[in-house]
Amino acid sequence: MSKLFELIEAAVRQIPAQQPPPLPPPEELRALTAANDSQRAVQAALPATQPTSESRHNAWTVTLHGKLICRMVGQPMTRSEALATARWRWPEADILED
Structure with missing residues (x-):
């Protein structure tokens, strides 16, 4: 058993140590940080979305040419948001009212 450990230790010593990539x-770091800060400032300046009276559901049935193709499940969204999401993947999709 000790011979095995000696062989393993010898093999490990032969493997060159990997250096992390240089910074x-x-x-360049200052430029990247400034770009990130300006992007965050733009996002913070965007108006918050107004709550709607439209109901939100976690699951929607997606159809294509009248055939059920999937159940879209995820975060709560309105019917118009679900339809836009489904049509992003399937341009002719529709959403069934459950």
Whole structure:
């Protein structure tokens, strides 16, 4: 058994140590940080979505040419949001009212 450990240790010593990738220069890091900060500022300035009286559901039945193709399940969304999501994948899709 000790011979096995000796062989393993010898093999491990032969493997070169991997170095982490080098960091970009400080100027590039500052530019990336500034770009990220400006993107966050733009997102914070966007108006919040107004709540609607339209009901939200976690699951919607998607049809294509009258045939059921799937149940779309996820975060609560209105019928118009679900239809837009389904039509992103299937342009001629429709949503059944459950």
